[in-house]
Amino acid sequence: MKIVIAPDSFKESLAADQVAKAIKSGFMAVFPNAEYHLLPIADGGEGTVQALAGSSNSRIETISVTGPLGEPVKAKIAFSNDGKKAFIEMAEACGLHLVPGNLRNPLHTTSYGVGELIVYAMDRGAAELIIGVGGSATNDGGMGMASALGYQFFDVSGELLRGRGEDVFDAESMSVISRDKRLDQTKITIAADVENPLTGKNGATYVYGPQKGLLGSSLADMDRAMGEFYKMASSHLGKEVADLPGSGAGGGMGAGLLLFAGAQLKKGVELVLEHLNVKDICRDADMVIVGEGKIDGQTLFGKAPAGVAACAPPTSKVIAICGSVGEGSEVLYDHGFDAIFPTIPALLPFKDIMGGAYANVERTARNVAALLRKE
Known part of the structure; x- marks a missing residue:
């Protein structure tokens, strides 16, 4: 099984490479023998x-x-x-x-x-x-x-x-x-x-x-x-x-x-995807995992998760892991996304949410992987 993990950063909490590592860690607990490709992405902003x-x-x-x-x-x-x-x-x-x-x-x-x-x-x-x-x-x-x-x-x-x-x-x-x-x-x-x-x-x-x-x-x-x-x-x-x-x-x-x-x-x-050769790497992927701090209707307009999703083959599952889900996110299901999972576990002080970002992403990734294993 080939899994491409290509998230953007979670603003003010985790750099894109850390998000990718947390997602991989969660998935490894369920799919230890998968072939993983980590591609930290950016869209012109930080990272x-x-x-x-x-x-x-x-x-x-x-x-x-x-x-x-x-x-x-x-x-x-x-x-x-x-x-x-x-x-x-x-x-x-x-x-x-x-x-x-x-x-x-x-x-x-x-x-x-x-x-x-x-x-x-x-x-x-x-x-x-x-x-x-x-x-x-x-x-x-x-x-x-x-x-x-x-x-x-x-x-x-x-x-x-x-x-x-x-x-x-x-x-x-x-x-x-x-x-x-x-x-x-x-x-x-x-x-x-x-x-x-x-x-x-x-x-x-x-x-x-x-x-x-x-x-x-x-x-x-x-x-x-x-x-x-x-x-x-x-x-x-x-x-x-x-x-x-x-x-x-x-x-x-x-x-x-x-x-x-x-x-x-x-x-x-587009510039980053081209430089990282993302389309070719995703060509035979079974799963493509994307992410950013907040996914909403604006994600479709030039944001990294939508750009990566467009590189995924029709046969792969495209899963988004994000900090929070905002208004208009449902439109993404018409543009290649199969599921969107937020990572914030409870109503907590802002500093606690930011400080626990890695663990929250890792836990959510493991839960997503466990769900996918049942299919």
Whole structure:
């Protein structure tokens, strides 16, 4: 029996490789002689660097960059063996996990560290960059990132803005005089984990702002300010990007990289699946186990579990193991999923749920395997 285990991370509790190990441990208790293939997956959010680097024998470095609150943080960046390609994950520099719950407010966070990672990659001679743009604590439209690349943004008085979320409200003009010209010779691909546009009810602010700490009363104003900022910047640079699918990824980082770095956008999960050769590995699988922290109706739109499920052959069983199940998950049964199992065992304090994630996944996997053995 061939079992492919290809989960995404469980946000803020387990990395994708740990989820895969926990699932394997649970299944091994029931199917000890099965052939197991562990393929930790990412879709552009956290874990993307590890997934892509692991598929190409890359080397990972850790450097100090500006964190989401302006303080130094340690961020990973991966390089191919020849140093010509770099893998960057936005969440390493300004991920939601880097901001304590009581300090989460995208008006006060910046993506400046992402720009520093890009500069570092170019300093090291990388000519191609792949950048995952999910899992951020920011909603600055990539202004912070662009500032690190040499763009300058000014308020109505001509004062230089720092590139935090609240600065989107005040940006009246910009300058490209100090822009890093190496961007013209660097191929940048965005690995996006969502297809949302920059603004509107389905845009970055309305859909993802609340989970980053933005108050409901501020959503309309923030969305309007983001639109005005991009009208100004797009007019200056002669390129419109705000309506493109994926421009709202990473709090507008998708749009930022498209406009300020000349990037191209690709679905993150497609990029990872291609690099990991998932379709070929799943071709003769008897079971394909997928997972992520929460599975709901949005899982179908560019998320890792749906991408992996699409690689599974019609004869295999596709099982999802997740932290929790949300609204709209039933649509997945029409797109290759056979069953979805949440792992949270009881009404517990949040810290207990997070701390017990590995054991919860392992136990649930064992129960699923026991059920499958009866067939």
